[in-house]
Amino acid sequence: MDSNNKQPRRSMRQALGFNFYDxxxxxxxxxxxxxxxxxxxxxLIASVTPYEEFVKGGLMLWPSxxxxxxxxxxxxxxxxxxxxxxxxxxxxxxxxxxxxLVTSTMAYAVSKSYVKGMKLLNxxxxxxxxxxxxxxxxxxxxxxxxxxxxxxxxVLPGALNITYFIIMRNYFSYSVPSExxxxxxxDGCNDISVFFRVIIPLSKPMLAAVGLFIAVIQWNDxxxxxxxxxxxxxxxxxxxxxxxxxxxxxxxxxxxxxxMSLGAQLPPPMxxxxxTIICAMLPIMCVYPFLQKHxxxxxxxxxxxx
Amino acid sequence: MPELAKAxxxxxxxxxxxxxxxxxxxxxxxxxxxIQGFLFMLVFNYGPMYGIQLAFxxxxxxxxxxxxxxxxLEHYRRLFSDPVFLQAFKNTVLINVYNLIFGFTFNVFLxxxxxxxxxxxxxxxxxxxxxxxxxxxxxxxxxxxxxxLAAPTPGDxxxxxxxxxxxxxxxxxxxxxxPAMFRSIVVITGIIKTAxxxxxxxxxxxxxVNPALYESAAIDGANRLDMMLHITLPxxxxxxxxxxxxxxxxxxxxxxxxxxxxxxxxxxSTGDVLSTYIYRISLxxxxxxxxxxxxxxxxxxxxxxxxxxGTNKFVEKMDVMGIF
Numbered sequence: 001m002d003s004n005n006k007q008p009r010r011s012m013r014q015a016l017g018f019n020f021y022d023x024x025x026x027x028x029x030x031x032x033x034x035x036x037x038x039x040x041x042x043x044l045i046a047s048v049t050p051y052e053e054f055v056k057g058g059l060m061l062w063p064s065x066x067x068x069x070x071x072x073x074x075x076x077x078x079x080x081x082x083x084x085x086x087x088x089x090x091x092x093x094x095x096x097x098x099x100x101l102v103t104s105t106m107a108y109a110v111s112k113s114y115v116k117g118m119k120l121l122n123x124x125x126x127x128x129x130x131x132x133x134x135x136x137x138x139x140x141x142x143x144x145x146x147x148x149x150x151x152x153x154x155v156l157p158g159a160l161n162i163t164y165f166i167i168m169r170n171y172f173s174y175s176v177p178s179e180x181x182x183x184x185x186x187d188g189c190n191d192i193s194v195f196f197r198v199i200i201p202l203s204k205p206m207l208a209a210v211g212l213f214i215a216v217i218q219w220n221d222x223x224x225x226x227x228x229x230x231x232x233x234x235x236x237x238x239x240x241x242x243x244x245x246x247x248x249x250x251x252x253x254x255x256x257x258x259x260m261s262l263g264a265q266l267p268p269p270m271x272x273x274x275x276t277i278i279c280a281m282l283p284i285m286c287v288y289p290f291l292q293k294h295x296x297x298x299x300x301x302x303x304x305x306x
Numbered sequence: 307m308p309e310l311a312k313a314x315x316x317x318x319x320x321x322x323x324x325x326x327x328x329x330x331x332x333x334x335x336x337x338x339x340x341i342q343g344f345l346f347m348l349v350f351n352y353g354p355m356y357g358i359q360l361a362f363x364x365x366x367x368x369x370x371x372x373x374x375x376x377x378x379l380e381h382y383r384r385l386f387s388d389p390v391f392l393q394a395f396k397n398t399v400l401i402n403v404y405n406l407i408f409g410f411t412f413n414v415f416l417x418x419x420x421x422x423x424x425x426x427x428x429x430x431x432x433x434x435x436x437x438x439x440x441x442x443x444x445x446x447x448x449x450x451x452x453x454x455l456a457a458p459t460p461g462d463x464x465x466x467x468x469x470x471x472x473x474x475x476x477x478x479x480x481x482x483x484x485p486a487m488f489r490s491i492v493v494i495t496g497i498i499k500t501a502x503x504x505x506x507x508x509x510x511x512x513x514x515v516n517p518a519l520y521e522s523a524a525i526d527g528a529n530r531l532d533m534m535l536h537i538t539l540p541x542x543x544x545x546x547x548x549x550x551x552x553x554x555x556x557x558x559x560x561x562x563x564x565x566x567x568x569x570x571x572x573x574x575s576t577g578d579v580l581s582t583y584i585y586r587i588s589l590x591x592x593x594x595x596x597x598x599x600x601x602x603x604x605x606x607x608x609x610x611x612x613x614x615x616g617t618n619k620f621v622e623k624m625d626v627m628g629i630f
Binding site for chain 2: 021022025026028029030032033034035036037039040042043046054055101102103105106107108109110112115116117118121124125128130131132133134135136137138139140141145156157158159160165190191192195216219220221222223226227239242243246247268269270273274276277280281284288291292
């Protein structure tokens, strides 16, 4: 999986040499890796290529004709786009901190399955993974709570993240060595000091990883806005603006006309789309090295018995 | 909590509550940790469930959910006579079956292939590339699909593929508005986005294989293909079986995010799935079929729950943890 995992058959490689089998494996894997990566590269390069070069087409392996940031200038001069980035950043930060706090403490409590009621609580939580009231019942409840057309509807309802609840619960149950906890208790620790002095320090890497995953989900989320806010431009998250730029002609022409008022020529829609895609991807690409480091481990926490 | 303790220890308190309070006092911190999650769950997960009765009621705004009159199974009768619902049902199942046939096999194959890469650095580069799409949202993915497949319009050059077709002097194709191509696009984009992520569980199972097995097989004259088929593959079969069972249990679930971002009015006939149907007839697109939407959602949830609880029994017996 990771680079620290020993390949079992290293010694045999030399003996077997390089043959047709290897060639097939390499072509297949590199081919699929390119299918995954090249589109992103293409969009990045195309978004900084001057228009005259871009319409010529081609593979866009490298920026030819110089780097031209005019599409990004157009985006950042549009006040509703800049505002939506702030909304996205703020809801990502608040949502992640809240979600991590609520989900991890509950996951830890439920992992203590010898405490009465915790097994029932576990079933009650996991049940929600498969069963929900649905769209309209949610809408009616949020209406009663005053959450419709309210910023907090993008943060509060998802605070208890059930997928990561399961992963963290399994982590606390199986990956934190119970000997450490017992030793701490013998040294006179009670539940509180065990939690703060043993469990939290031990789980920091896991908490960081889960926090990143939740942050990515929050950054990408537009659904809560679309369904429960719908028409308050000041609260639009960036993912929703991107969606509108991709699908909504009026939004596109509004952004393009903004470029005209800057004195630039009317930018082509396709190029603007690409620049917006890159803006939406950028934060994720920045944290991707960390995500990937924890990815494999994180997914396995909830999956395979030790 | 000293006052509380005194109250509990009062001699006249009956036996049971006394024990109960003592138990609470012993584990109060654990309960305290669970309480905020419990409250969020109560409000936001169980809170809406009273609204499920709408599936059996005629909703009147002025009467509210509780006051509206019951209508029995009326909405289900309407649901099953609605051709749009039946089409969405069929599309959902079809897309999931295609995903099982193509996506599922591809994932297993990709894991086996990645495992066969003999150069460590290259292997991690490949893994980095194939995990990446999993983290990008479907909005971004839909954008990429447009960037490559969109048809040229006046004033717009169109997607890269169409640019190429035009440069080669061929006719451009409007991939995104062609109902016959939509399911293929869904399956292929689904594979690109999630195949890397799905390999993780298989690669983890493979990493547990004892290297001595391969060495002794090599001494017996087995080649690499033999080893893959007779050592690696049997090792991951339990995981494959579990993933297969889980996928089958989700055959009625549809990926709202994916479909909603990829589809458009031209491909509704092949692309509309249950989750987009539920959204479109109630809140999205100006529909007001609140009860019908709730009824459809309740039906789906009930079916999904039965499937999952049933399959969880199977899964627990294998070397992967059940979810409960």
